[in-house]
Amino acid sequence: MYEKNGDKYFVVDAHQHFWDASPDNWVKGQEQYAKGWIECFHAYMGLGPPETHWPLEKFMKYSEEDYVHDVFEEGHIDRGVLQSTYLKEWYTDGFNTAERNARMVEKFPDKLIVNGRFDPREGEPGLKQLEEDAKRYNLKGVKVYTAEWYKGSRGWKLTDPEAQMFLDKCKELGIKNIHAHKGPTIWPLDKDAFDMKDIDVAATSNPELNFIVEHVGLPRIEDFCFMATQEPNVYAGLAVVIGGLMHARPRFFNKVMGELLFWVGEDKMLFGSDYGIWEPKWQVEGFIDWTMPDTEEYSDYPHPTTETKKKIMGLNAAKLYDIEVPAELQLQNGGTPAAKEDAQLVESA
């Protein structure tokens, strides 16, 4: 719980990691990719305040103590969703597996949720694995990373026929939250690698599932907004928006938040710190303090209220993950977080 000016916020971090990208875990012969990947993430950390930067060595593999300190002791996080990204072509034991995340969940079962993953290119064995993971970790969500390299392929789409088999399996297993992360390489290589048409199609065909688009589809935030106005089950994952812009590019942050509030709406936006890329503390505190400036430049944008921030910081994610919120931290005016109808409200705006 985070309290500021008498207002109390239930904070759910819907997108965080506990990875191992240390050299011991690099696949022989693939070192340049493993190293390049984590160095690139480390550069993103540089977009946060200088006092929160870590040396690369710590960034490659932070400890359980680091995690507990940064997330729970300092970071104001009530509940965290640990996402799984495997990248086993580059990292021997995987970059950030469900198994590794689950070790953390075992220690904090009341505070943490682990999300699984699937990759339709793994076929039948992949489906079996998803089933086993769902049982073992009681999965409510998965993360899909469509730009992962796999046996010579540089990516996949949610519209691939095999992907629908996996989405059907998710429904069968009670997995309802699909966190989709668009990365930069996808097959065929001549198409816009960040194109979200496949999420759009999958969201329409699978209304029982929620699609949380991580980092709001950046660099295609415009495509994301147009899609989200039409798909009631598409949500904005704010990882990177807050961590990458709020400190480094405050004017752009105002505009991105303004556009998201206008097109997508406050019921469809979920805070995610993206830890270990950025520590949650400055993000939570900064976001609660943030206001839309009262100048001409931003006059067209919705201005966030305390209720807006309560929803974005935790109540929306709590709804998607069936997390019980203490009565004193719920909305006081009886509003409904994560309301799917919000998409229609935008059209009349």
Added chain:
Amino acid sequence: MTRERVIDALAEVYDPELDEPITRLGFVTSCEVSTDGDVEVVLRLPTPQCAPNFAFLMAADARKVVRRLPEVRDVTIKLEDHYTGDEINAAIGRGDGFTGAFPGETADDDLDALRELFLRKALIARESRLCETLLNAGAAPEEVAARRVEDLPDDVPDTRRCIELRRQLGLAHDPAAPAFVLPDGQPLAPDDIKRWLRTARLVRMSLEVNGGICRSLLQIRHGVEIEDPEEVLR
């Protein structure tokens, strides 16, 4: 042939995704011209994972503009610090298209469809900035919709770029053509301006934010100062 002339030529190469010259984005790491007229240009992008198709387009365009210069002999374009740098550099060196770099992973040698998609986004972004300036100066929507290309302010980069984008897209851009058109070339109607501006502003913001993130990442990764039209990293 001087290094300055080569750099000037490289300023005509745009990052298709951001609609900005690669020289202004800090993507040109080095540019060497030998006394015999051999040119070597090294390019770098904000991350090693930047999309291979855009990376290829910028490298191929760089080769094209430098080869057009008189007195230039051999041209080498080297994309450094990129996951698909080897494939791209080899294909560019051979003068191959995109299929030469990634055989079996694409059927599109010129990436025309991808290029066109982003030229249209760039046109929307540029036009909306010009349109907003006119409206802010007090022009009525009817006046704005009636403007011709020749009425656009001279010597404004957005005007020049809009005309260039329309030329590349095969849209009318003569002095008497409408100043503001939809991406398919249809003139913008007065009643549609407000609605169009709302979506156009989103597209423009997206381009600008992406440019901002790219600049910040390059600064952080390489410690270089890059000209920044919006804000600097604090």
